Amino acid sequence: MSLRIDFLRHFILLAEEKSFSNVADKILITQSALSQQIEHLENYFKCNLIDRSTRTFKLTKQGEILLKYSKDIVSLFDKSQKEIFNLSKELVGTISIAASTIPGNHILPKFIADFKNKYANVTINIWIKNSKQSLIDLKKKHVEFAAIGSFIKEDREKFEYFPIFTENLVFICALDHDLVRINKGKVLFEDLIKYPYISREDGSGTKQFAMENLKKYDKLNQLLEMTSNESIISAVSKSNDISIISEMSAKKAEDAKLIKIINISNIPLLRRKLFFVKNKEIRLNKVAIKFWNFIYDNRD
DSSP: OOHHHHHHHHHHHHHHHHOOHHHHHTTTTTHHHHHHEEEEEEEESSSSSBHHHHHSSBBOHHHHHHHHHHHHHHHHHHHHHHHHHHOOOOOOOEEEEEEEEEEIIIIHHHHHHHHHOOOEEEEEEEEEHHHHHHHHHHHSSSSSEEESSSOOOOOOOEEEEEEEEEEEEEEEEEEOHHHHHHHTTTTTTHHHTTTTEEEEEEOHHHHHHHHHHHHTTTSSEEEEEEHHHHHHHHHHHTSSSSSEHHHHHHHHHHTTSSHHHEEESSOOEEEEEEEEEEETOOOOOOOHHHHHHHHHHHOO
């Protein structure tokens, strides 16, 4: 039975997060797959690493020991990999990116696919979070880059960045919503405030941009927050609620006949830029530098 470095990485992350679901979401695998990785480690060391007799997450003494040395093992492995790759003429390495929903799910994948076509031995990991959490990870040097929809009041002087895409935010409602049936497409902002409004959570670039650029935002009848465009689309499609989301997500949902985009005649267009960002304090290796330059050169 072999011992895999990525299993140790995930064990460290699990010890920090204390939640299987949170870690599974971050590393883009199922909770079942993560549980199997932990069981693999327990079988390898022939002991329980997690105390399953309590409701709260807690490591056993053996788990605490493994956590301590796992951090050293992973750190040494990464350092050795970096030194070896830096001697190699071929571009090889790993890049980690924290990205908010729209750039992470819709913008970066095309860049990454094109980059991988040129440099097949580079591994790129994307952690999908909101803009605030992505910037926190970047400040803590957990990732090399962040892709965000808003700086969430962070000091931009701490970062280097450039825009990678420009998009609109739009209001949405259900296909059979009153606004569609009664107003027949002629909607004023004052019509919106009659209906419950679903917002993204604090830390979301979408919410922050809407708050800063829609003067009457506080007039909306906000009753609920959700953490993803997908959950908002699902809720709106089955109710009389309204929301603001990315036009990119909204058009796909509208084409699938789930929701309707509402055109508001008396508010300005909510047009925003999405940014690719790096921490000025992080010294990038040649793989990360190559990727940064690739994104810059190939953006719209």
